[in-house]
Amino acid sequence: MEIKLSQCFVAVDDHDEALALYRDVLGFEVRDDVGFEGMRWVTVGAPSQPDVEIVLEPPAAAPDASPTDKQAMAELRAKGMLRGVIFATDDCDAAFERIRASGAEVLQETVDQPYGVRDCAFRDPAGNMLRFAQRRSR
Numbered sequence: 001m002e003i004k005l006s007q008c009f010v011a012v013d014d015h016d017e018a019l020a021l022y023r024d025v026l027g028f029e030v031r032d033d034v035g036f037e038g039m040r041w042v043t044v045g046a047p048s049q050p051d052v053e054i055v056l057e058p059p060a061a062a063p064d065a066s067p068t069d070k071q072a073m074a075e076l077r078a079k080g081m082l083r084g085v086i087f088a089t090d091d092c093d094a095a096f097e098r099i100r101a102s103g104a105e106v107l108q109e110t111v112d113q114p115y116g117v118r119d120c121a122f123r124d125p126a127g128n129m130l131r132f133a134q135r136r137s138r
Contacts, residue, residue, distance in 0.1 A: 005052055007043075010085060010128055011059040011077060015042050017125040018056050025102040026087075028054070054085065059126075077127040080107065084129030086119075092134035096120040099132070112136065 012018040022028045022044045031053060032043035039058040046052070059074055076082050089095045096110045099122050107121035107129060119133040 007053045007055055008085065009055045009057050010124070010126075011061075011073070012056045012124070012126040012128075013059060014125060015040050015056055018042070019044075021099075021102065021104060021124055022054070022056065025099055025104070080123050080127055080129050082128065084124075084131065086131040086133055089132050089134050092118045092120060092132055095132045 010018075019030070019042065023030055027046070028044040029047055030042060030044055032041070034041045039061060041058070041061070042056045043053045044056065045054060059077070060070060062070075065073070073082070087095075092110050099120075100106055105123040107123055108119070108131075110118060110120040112118050116136055117133040118136055119131055121129055121131045124130055
């Protein structure tokens with residue numbers, strides 16, 4: 001039996017701002033853009049991974065979340081306290097320079113980690129943490 005990642009969801013406040021990063025800076029392709037009941041879901045993914053998608057969803061998409069829960073999530077996301085997405089790259093330094101040049105908020109400059117990767121971190125326009133990691137040769 002094989003189990004593999006198909007989709008993950010990232011809450012965004014403004015899909016057009018998010019696309020400016022995910023599509024225009026990271027180079028992801030837009031695979032779907034759906035509106036329903038005043039909300040919007042945009043699916044993006046790396047051209048090299050056609051079977052893996054990131055769904056940029058509205059924060060209010062959870063129908064059973066209370067207003068208090070939605071507010072708490074918005075506050076945590078804005079502070080960068082929620083876990084984000086880790087992307088693999090073959091050139092962390094180049095990725096860092098490209099993303100920083102876009103004006104994205106830098107959370108961590110490129111550094112060699114003791115667990116075998118060189119990585120950096122940014123915040124997307126909605127406050128989600130995005131890490132970019134390059135495996136180091138052993």
